[in-house]
Amino acid sequence: MNNSQLSYIKVGSITNALRGRDYLRSNGIKAYIDRTPKYLDRVGCGYSIFVSGDSDKAANLLKSIGIAVKGIEVR
Amino acid sequence: MIYLDNAATTFPKPKSVIEKVNYSLINLGANPGRGGYEMSMRTSEAIYECRKTAQRFFNVPGVERVIFTFNCTHAINMALKGILKRGDHVILTNIEHNAVIRCVNKLKEIGVTNSIAQVEPCNDALTLQRIESLVRHNTRVIVCTHASNVFGIRMPIEQIGLMCKRHGILFVVDAAQTAGVLPIDMKRMNISALCVPGHKGLYGPMGTGMLMLNEGVNIQSLIQGGTGSNSASLVQPEELPEALESGTVNTSGIIGLNAGMEFVMNCGIDRIRAHESRLITKCYDYLHRNPKIRLYMPKFDNRFFVPLLSFNVENMSSFDVASQLGSHDIAVRAGLHCAPLAHKAFGTFEIGTVRICPGIFTTDSDIQAFKMAMDKITA
Numbered sequence: 531m532n533n534s535q536l537s538y539i540k541v542g543s544i545t546n547a548l549r550g551r552d553y554l555r556s557n558g559i560k561a562y563i564d565r566t567p568k569y570l571d572r573v574g575c576g577y578s579i580f581v582s583g584d585s586d587k588a589a590n591l592l593k594s595i596g597i598a599v600k601g602i603e604v605r
Numbered sequence: 606m607i608y609l610d611n612a613a614t615t616f617p618k619p620k621s622v623i624e625k626v627n628y629s630l631i632n633l634g635a636n637p638g639r640g641g642y643e644m645s646m647r648t649s650e651a652i653y654e655c656r657k658t659a660q661r662f663f664n665v666p667g668v669e670r671v672i673f674t675f676n677c678t679h680a681i682n683m684a685l686k687g688i689l690k691r692g693d694h695v696i697l698t699n700i701e702h703n704a705v706i707r708c709v710n711k712l713k714e715i716g717v718t719n720s721i722a723q724v725e726p727c728n729d730a731l732t733l734q735r736i737e738s739l740v741r742h743n744t745r746v747i748v749c750t751h752a753s754n755v756f757g758i759r760m761p762i763e764q765i766g767l768m769c770k771r772h773g774i775l776f777v778v779d780a781a782q783t784a785g786v787l788p789i790d791m792k793r794m795n796i797s798a799l800c801v802p803g804h805k806g807l808y809g810p811m812g813t814g815m816l817m818l819n820e821g822v823n824i825q826s827l828i829q830g831g832t833g834s835n836s837a838s839l840v841q842p843e844e845l846p847e848a849l850e851s852g853t854v855n856t857s858g859i860i861g862l863n864a865g866m867e868f869v870m871n872c873g874i875d876r877i878r879a880h881e882s883r884l885i886t887k888c889y890d891y892l893h894r895n896p897k898i899r900l901y902m903p904k905f906d907n908r909f910f911v912p913l914l915s916f917n918v919e920n921m922s923s924f925d926v927a928s929q930l931g932s933h934d935i936a937v938r939a940g941l942h943c944a945p946l947a948h949k950a951f952g953t954f955e956i957g958t959v960r961i962c963p964g965i966f967t968t969d970s971d972i973q974a975f976k977m978a979m980d981k982i983t984a
Contacts, residue, residue: 565641
């Protein structure tokens with residue numbers, strides 16, 4: 531795993547994005563919210579969490595609190 | 606003006622609420638959950654903060670389970686109409702507000718039946734027994750007010766929650782008169798859906814309310830539309846809270862509501878209730894001594910009542926009393942208070958009552974002025 535790896539984790543709604551960001555940060559993962567980039571947004575608008583580090587670990591943490599991960603794009 | 610109509614809406618609002626609403630109108634004017642630009646994101650964060658405050662305030666199992674509504678009535682309609690379907694049975698009580706009564710009556714049109722339990726003031730055991738006797742095989746929901754908006758009667762919601770758990774029934778609570786007045790713990794009290802106004806005991810602006818759903822409680826949306834997510838889909842998304850919040854929310858109201866809840870937490874619910882209880886006891890003692898005044902409940906007791914009371918003056922209509930108090934610049938409400946069954950139960954359906962309810966900003970001198978005005982009215 532590359533610790534400097536940057537990824538977009540698509541989560542859909544703004545509340546899930548904020549909730550997920552807070553949860554990832556509380557687990558030591560750098561996380562920010564952004565509007566889902568157009569190239570990821572094939573089914574409509576929504577929000578993503580931009581994370582630095584292990585995106586699979588971050589995605590699993592999100593799933594553990596009931597947030598559906600709708601896609602991961604490693605930059 | 607001396608304001609004793611806090612059961613309808615609290616007034617004045619705390620300075621912090623006014624400042625936050627003002628700040629939001631100037632600085633957080635973008636649509637939350639829609640844009641990706643800075644002001645929209647900051648507005649979204651402010652809305653999210655209110656969800657987090659509500660989650661802590663009522664011990665809601667998840668921040669996403671806090672749904673913003675326009676008021677408590679809106680929340681009650683969303684809960685009942687989102688849960689009940691043809692063939693279901695619902696139990697309510699005879700001290701409900703029309704927010705519950707009319708909603709339940711409307712549901713009859715789609716085949717939802719109902720039963721009404723008679724509440725016995727100061728006798729929780731009998732009230733519980735009467736409610737439980739109405740449970741049927743198809744009872745899906747028990748809905749009840751946490752406290753009567755007319756007579757202040759407190760319902761034993763903790764025990765009703767346990768009863769619902771025993772029978773596998775969902776429990777919908779109308780906390781219009783108690784949110785911010787009595788401690789409410791959704792998880793501990795086994796409340797399936799908690800409906801609260803933002804503008805009463807939580808000291809937020811009018812046009813705000815919340816529906817909070819317990820773990821595993823999922824309801825159908827009444828309103829479908831834009832949620833700011835998954836826009837290509839023609840189907841309403843299922844993710845909470847957006848699934849139940851189509852359209853733009855009342856941003857400045859919600860930000861004010863957050864400030865209101867913080868105000869209540871900083872003051873302390875117990876301290877607020879103690880203050881209001883002391884004032885309502887003074888009112889009760891004064892009114893009780895006047896032979897021309899009729900009271901309908903026993904002396905105020907925190908175990909069985911919230912701090913509000915109803916009364917009438919001999920040979921005067923409740924509206925005339927309210928009007929005369931108004932001429933002394935004292936604001937109270939008269940009539941049926943949108944709770945006809947409660948008035949039928951206590952013999953005031955034809956005449957209504959005068960209702961007084963102090964708030965955190967009511968002072969001893971306000972109560973003194975009320976007594977002096979009543980002395981003149983009943984002289």
